[in-house]
Amino acid sequence: MIKEAPIRENYEIDRIRGEFPILRREVKGKPLIYFDNAATTQKPQQVIDALTGYYTGYNANIHRGIHTLAEEATAAFEHTRDAVQAFIGAASREEIIFTKGTTEGINLVAYTWGRQNIKAGDEIIISAMEHHSNIVPWQVLCEEKGAALKVIPINEKGELLFEEYLKLLGPRTKMVSVVHVSNALGTINPVREIIDAAHKAGAVTLIDGAQSAAHLDINVRDLDCDFFAFSAHKLYGPTGTGVLYGKKELLDSMPVFQGGGEMIKEVSFEKTTYNQLPYKYEAGTPNIADTIAFKAALDFIKQVGKEQIRKHEETLLAYATAQLQEIKGLRIIGEARKKTSLISFVIDKTHPQDLGILLDNRGIAVRTGHHCTQPLMDIFGIPGTTRASFAAYNTRAEIDELAAGLQKAIKLLS
Amino acid sequence: MAGHKTIEEIEEEIVEEFSLFDSWDEKYEYIIDLGKKLPDLEDRYKLDENKVKGCQSTVWLTAEYRDGLVYFKADSNSVIVKGLISMLIRALSGHEPDEILGARLGFLERIGMMTHLAQTRSNGLLAMVRQMKNFSLAYKIKKHEYGRDEGKSN
Missing domain, CATH: 3.90.1150.10 (Aspartate Aminotransferase, domain 1)
Incomplete structure (x- = not known):
């Protein structure tokens, strides 16, 4: 025994x-x-209470309303953004984009940054232990652009072969997108070293934090990652909401993802100017209730x-x-x-x-x-x-x- | 196979047998036992084209048509699934295509299998039933096209 x-x-x-x-x-x-x-x-009960609290107390569409409910809902929604900023140590609240979850975050980067920056002959590096969500968006992009997907191999214990990774890096490497913690193996990858090496090679980095955010201390400034994506529902929060963190200068320079409400500044049939960060990437009415309740989950983690x-x-x-x-x-x-x-x-x-x-x-x-x-x-x-x-x-x-x-x-x- | 019994009669038998069990532990023990007893499918049948889609485990299913009756053989790398297949084969194998096509297989519900298995797994079970019916439909059409005598020699 x-x-x-x-x-x-x-x-x-x-x-x-x-x-x-x-x-x-x-x-x-x-x-x-x-x-x-x-x-x-x-x-936890406080997340469930936050959901029902919103629907029973102050359900309203956010940001544009002049009435009390809209103001309360907007404030609660934006409080979550502040809480997330603190949770991952981001430099500013504008770097916190709300998404449906990790998958959408990765897709957002592949569709916007990827389409702007990836050209024929370029290389994108992922690892052998990626979730399909961090494989398929890059495959689609590579097919479209004639770029190549390179895969960091692993050993029999399920650890990345760092030396092999360094060999894959080169002048053609434009993006390194790796999982922080493997969902199938539990392996914690040395993402800080991976990011450093990628930056030395001039590549941009994305960390799939779906499995790490609930378990490890995350500080995106210490990691120096360019993008970090995770989901609320894997850290005691509701489904259907998540976060894409991106460095401000990158988010500013990228084209928009989806067009619609919220993400615009002015629209005419001739030209549309886009809203500032983070709203530029939050087209349409967001998942207000779940995002508000997400803060209760972060509070729970903080309390324990x-x-x-x-x-x-x-x-x-x-x-x-x-x-x-x-x-x-x-x-x-x-x-x-x-x-x-x-x-x-x-x-x-x-x-x-x-x-x-x-x-x-x-x-x-x-x-x-x-x-x-x-x-x-x-x-x-x-x-x-x-x-x-x-x-x-x-x-x-x-x-x-x-x-x-x-x-x-x-x-x-x- | 129980050639003289109808599918419904066989279903009734299975329901009665299951009514003797007090717990799901016993039911699973029985199903696993059935799975272990069902003969392995020869390797030559374990082809991609014989795989049943929609199952989390791998299921191979093949059929043959003799003397106007359809006979099934199947295998799976999951012994519980194999046990479930064994029950389906017991109910459906050795019957005419029309009877198989018309079988409602209410016994799966009555022994609690459909509600007990998670949705994805009961979908797999239904995929197997669908495949067995597809075979029967193919034989029925063949019989219709070539006449009774041709059908016997498949």
């Missing part, structure tokens, strides 16, 4: 769990154990303490890794030295889908499949994995249940 890690002091797990009403429900007659946090996290959450998750990861390694025939996919709280694994002679179904029958939610990283799964020679990912409200007792559930499933399936 595994030695019990010391229970962390100052981490009020019961109080934290109490803030997530969904954790009180049952699935298949058992208490829900939610280990699919890398897909989306559950929402990001450092506290990270330490709690590290404890869970170490505990789960030890527990799962005890299981005969189980192989962890992704054993990087630096990982976030996520374990992907395969078990001899069992299909991930079967494990997923049998765990679900015990109320345990995990993800099975290729995690939208098919090229990565090909490298490991597997069709997919079972993935358990942990968040602020998970416990070691839940991990014990996972381990027991896996043992039972293996017994049934073999």
Whole structure:
């Protein structure tokens, strides 16, 4: 048996769990154990309250209204922008563009900056562990422009080969777009070093922060990344809203993404002048409710303490890794030295889908499949994995249940 | 195969068998057991063209037409899916195309399978049923075009 890690002091797990009403429900007659946090996290009561608070108290379209509701809604919406600016250490609030989520952020850059700057023969570098969202927009761009997509290889532990990356960099490299934390492996990539090297080669950088924003301290000025994209729903916030950070000078110089309301200054049939940042990239009525509630999620993280959450998750990861390694025939996919709280694994002679179904029958939610990283799964020679990912409200007792559930499933399936 | 029983009668049998189980643990144990017992499909059938689309796991399905009846063989790399296929084969294999095409397969709902499986997985189950019906439709058209005797020799 595994030695019990010391229970962390100052981490009020019961109080934290109490803030997530969904954790009180049952699935298949058992208490829900939610280990699919890398897909989306559950929402604390204050986020749910913020959503209903907006709709019941001050629902209005923002920015142009003269009436009280519109002013209140605009203020709340813009407060989220300030909170995001502080959350990622951006230099100014104009650098915070609200999007639907990470995918839209990456697409925005590929369609605007990409179409302006990428020419035939240019090269774009991504890594072997990218989510499809950070592959396809660049592929589309490369096809259109006759540019080439280069891929940083990885080792068997699931770590990027930095030396190989340096070899890929050259005068033709125009963009380096890499994932901060792999959604399938948990690997934390050395993005700061990646960005430095890219800048020395004269390339622009984008960091896919979908999996890192909830777990790591993000400071875009320290990282010196040119773009950073992430989603609210993976950090206890609502779905359908996210952020693209971009350096002001870049955002200013790029063409517009979508045309419509909000993003314009003046429109005539002859010519339209565009609004200033950040509104230039926020065409149409934005996702007001979810963006307002996003701030409540950031407040939640602040109240618990990001450092506290990270330490709690590290404890869970170490505990789960030890527990799962005890299981005969189980192989962890992704054993990087630096990982976030996520374990992907395969078990001899069992299909991930079967494990997923049998765990679900015990109320345990995990993800099975290729995690939208098919090229990565090909490298490991597997069709997919079972993935358990942990968040602020998970416990070691839940991990014990996972381990027991896996043992039972293996017994049934073999 | 149970040549003399109708598809509906076989469905009824399956529903009765499932009514003996108290829990989903037992149901899954039974389905997994069925999956293990279903013979593996020979490698020569494991072709891309025999793959059923819409499943998270890989499913191969093939059919043959003998003496006016359709026979199915299938396999999957997921043993639970294989168990579900085994039930479908038990219900549908060895029947005339028309009976298969008209089968409503209400047993899947009645044993709770459709509500218990996540949406994506029950879609996969429906994809299998659709593929089995497609085979039956193809044989029916063939029989209609070439006459009864031709149909026997496929």
